[in-house]
Amino acid sequence: MGNQASAELAKSMDSYSPGIYRGVMSAIVRVLAADSIDNSTKQSWQKLIDSGASTGGFRALLSARDQFDYDCCLHALLHRELSPAHWDILVGKYSTAKGNRVGAISRTIPRISSPAPALFVYKATTVWFIPKMKGKQGKRSTDVAVLPDEFYDINTWDTEARPDSTRGRWRLGIHKCLAAMEEAAVVHVTEILDREQLLDEVG
Structure with a gap:
């Protein structure tokens, strides 16, 4: 040239x-x-x-x-x-490393403001980060974060068996809070x- x-x-x-x-x-x-x-x-x-x-x-x-x-x-x-809150919301949602996701989720849970009891907040937050996947667990990578099927049962989130309307309102509020945090992080x-x-x- x-x-x-x-x-x-x-x-x-x-x-x-x-x-x-x-x-x-x-x-x-x-x-x-x-x-x-x-x-x-x-x-x-x-x-x-x-x-x-x-x-x-x-x-x-x-x-x-x-x-x-x-x-x-x-x-x-x-x-x-x-x-830290924005970093953790993205790592917890999109990281490919299971250990890093778990750590980010655990740090996010205390940041959630909700009238729901701690167990409910913990489970509602975790399933937002790790939605239920289709397919058999045995066919998934061992490094993919997977929750047991019963974890997604909202009846296990509240030991006092409050009305469905109350639990639904709590779950919606928690998931809206998480979605807003994710949106702000992406911005x-x-x-x-x-x-x-x-x-x-x-x-």
Whole structure:
């Protein structure tokens, strides 16, 4: 390739600021798949985030490894900038690591404001994070968080057998609270992705 052609290509790439992610939710899912990376490696990515520019200018034509590195860098950035409540709601809902999901769920439960008793809040919150899945448990991955079928029976959530209307109202309130927390977390992630020019406007 001649010098003039090389210069034209470089100029074209400098003016092209591509999005790495096709959408906010796909970014969240991909980034949280990095949960299984060891802590020492995460610390090195955190240093890249801290020392790098925050104005975007991301490269085009990324290799698979480069995309993975962006996932890990964004993982560190979101962990740093999101509130603990917003981070935990996303990890509990979308992480691929069962241990991290369980930890995030357990930290979220005390943040729920509800007149329901503690057992009810615990079970209603947990099933929101881990909805009942179709299929036999034996065919699922051992690293997938799965609850026993009886856990989804609302009759086991309240030892005092209160009226269905009361229990339904409690469950709806808890799930609305969780959904609002998730929505706020996604909005914050969207703001970060927009700022860093990581969203693909075409996708």
